[in-house]
Amino acid sequence: MPATAEHVWTxxxxxxxxxxxxxxxxxxxxxxxxxxxxxxxxxxxxxDEFCAIWxxxxxxxxxxxAASRAAVRPINIEFVVGESGPExxxxxxxxxxxxxxxxxxxxxxxxxxxxxxxxxxxxxQNSTFSSFVVxxxxxxxxxxSLAVAQxxxxxxxxxxxxxxxxxxxxxxxxxxxxxxxxxxxxxxVVYTSCERFTNEFIDxxxxxQLARFRRRYRQVDALLVDDIQFLAGKERIQEEFFHxxxxxxxxxxxxxxxxxxxxxxxxxxxxxxxxxxxxxxxxDLQPPDVETRMAILRKKEASMKIKLExxxxxxxxxxxRSNVRRLEGAFLRxxxxxxxxxxxxxxxxxxxxLREILEEERRRNLTIEEIQRRVAEHYDIRLADMKSKxxxxxxxxxxxxxxxxxxxxxxxxxxxxxxxFGGRDHGTVMHACRAVKNRMEVDAQxxxxxxxxxxxxxx
Ligand code: ADP
Ligand code: MG
Numbered sequence: 387m388p389a390t391a392e393h394v395w396t397x398x399x400x401x402x403x404x405x406x407x408x409x410x411x412x413x414x415x416x417x418x419x420x421x422x423x424x425x426x427x428x429x430x431x432x433x434d435e436f437c438a439i440w441x442x443x444x445x446x447x448x449x450x451x452a453a454s455r456a457a458v459r460p461i462n463i464e465f466v467v468g469e470s471g472p473e474x475x476x477x478x479x480x481x482x483x484x485x486x487x488x489x490x491x492x493x494x495x496x497x498x499x500x501x502x503x504x505x506x507x508x509x510x511q512n513s514t515f516s517s518f519v520v521x522x523x524x525x526x527x528x529x530x531s532l533a534v535a536q537x538x539x540x541x542x543x544x545x546x547x548x549x550x551x552x553x554x555x556x557x558x559x560x561x562x563x564x565x566x567x568x569x570x571x572x573x574x575v576v577y578t579s580c581e582r583f584t585n586e587f588i589d590x591x592x593x594x595q596l597a598r599f600r601r602r603y604r605q606v607d608a609l610l611v612d613d614i615q616f617l618a619g620k621e622r623i624q625e626e627f628f629h630x631x632x633x634x635x636x637x638x639x640x641x642x643x644x645x646x647x648x649x650x651x652x653x654x655x656x657x658x659x660x661x662x663x664x665x666x667x668x669x670d671l672q673p674p675d676v677e678t679r680m681a682i683l684r685k686k687e688a689s690m691k692i693k694l695e696x697x698x699x700x701x702x703x704x705x706x707r708s709n710v711r712r713l714e715g716a717f718l719r720x721x722x723x724x725x726x727x728x729x730x731x732x733x734x735x736x737x738x739x740l741r742e743i744l745e746e747e748r749r750r751n752l753t754i755e756e757i758q759r760r761v762a763e764h765y766d767i768r769l770a771d772m773k774s775k776x777x778x779x780x781x782x783x784x785x786x787x788x789x790x791x792x793x794x795x796x797x798x799x800x801x802x803x804x805x806x807f808g809g810r811d812h813g814t815v816m817h818a819c820r821a822v823k824n825r826m827e828v829d830a831q832x833x834x835x836x837x838x839x840x841x842x843x844x845x
Pocket of ligand 2: 555557612
């Protein structure tokens with residue numbers, strides 16, 4: 387007898403019960419209800435959106451692995467908000483926009499369930515234009531998206547959005563999808579990731595279903611393809627996508643693409659695709675400035691009906707700068723702590739709840755130059771000596787300390803660090819790091835100094 391959602395979930399739950407703190411388990415995992423197990427997709431019902439986001443951000447991997455162990459095969463998890471019972475049909479028609487929160491956008495689940503359910507054309511319910519905060523960092527991308535959504539195929543075609551991780555590309559693609567469907571109910575809009583497009587193409591090849599695959603992607607009013615950088619170096623897929631693109635473009639159907647970099651920087655992307663991607667409109671997304679970060683947090687408070695102390699909101703906006711996904715994750719963590727603790731949150735709570743995120747943020751924002759400057763200042767040597775070939779111990783040792791701190795607290799490689807220190811090679815940097823480490827072990831004074839410098843730099 388094939389395993390049902392209930393079987394798998396009961397077994398997964400009992401694993402989780404053993405792994406988690408009792409109160410945590412009771413709060414987050416006990417109330418989950420299995421809805422359906424369809425192919426490799428287990429749907430779990432959660433009571434509200436907050437739960438779904440919290441579980442996605444914090445426990446998706448754990449849930450996936452517990453369910454996979456229980457089912458003895460890889461299982462993906464999806465959360466369904468609200469009342470849908472186990473009789474919910476397993477597949478959903480293209481046109482419907484069910485209330486669901488997809489798994490992590492950055493890492494889409496492998497394509498197509500066994501029966502080829504069209505899961506990719508479902509949009510994330512929460513990613514709409516009205517939930518998107520516009521700032522100077524994303525204004526162009528936002529207005530181009532809006533224009534395209536209001537008159538698909540008539541304004542910019544294709545629209546090519548690019549920017550780093552967590553800056554709102556997937557959000558805008560979803561918003562475009564919602565908006566088109568909101569205006570034109572019977573339009574066919576397909577949202578897919580490039581990875582899923584690729585996997586489905588390979589499946590179609592193997593199962594002799596190319597005609598069906600092509601109908602699916604070429605007979606649409608709008609095709610939204612996320613993370614197109616996945617085309618890098620894949621000739622056969624590029625060829626297929628080229629024809630899909632041409633068919634749609636000629637028929638004046640809207641194409642929207644997202645990418646983590648400009649098209650011209652995708653390695654091994656055919657010239658004819660690069661030039662097509664640049665035919666329409668290209669807009670980039672930058673990290674949000676502090677005002678936009680504040681606005682995003684305020685919007686989150688409103689949508690989740692949770693209020694944090696103004697000081698806490700300010701702290702989050704000031705300190706989490708690299709991307710919106712992180713900012714949201716931090717907010718959720720603090721908000722959920724507040725729910726659990728049932729008392730006001732103070733800065734110390736936030737520091738300890740978000741220790742890793744904050745460290746990572748500070749690390750990201752720390753440059754080798756700052757380290758050099760601070761260390762030179764402390765030892766009272768010239769900044770230029772960080773790069774010079776001079777060897778007296780009074781200069782060589784501070785230089786080594788700066789290399790050591792750069793290694794510990796930035797994401798630069800050994801050779802990048804070497805370069806920044808007057809073109810030294812990576813072996814020299816490695817040697818410097820080892821030397822400082824050894825000195826710290828035997829010399830309390832050195833240990834203290836390095837610790838003090840690190841603390842100052844990471845403040
Ligand atoms: P990307 O696809 O660029 O990696 P996403 O679109 O997945 O980023 O965004 C990450 C998270 O941040 C999502 O939850 C998204 O809703 C949110 N987000 C990003 N930019 C904004 C914005 N300008 N306003 C509101 N939410 C945003
Ligand atoms: Mg994305």
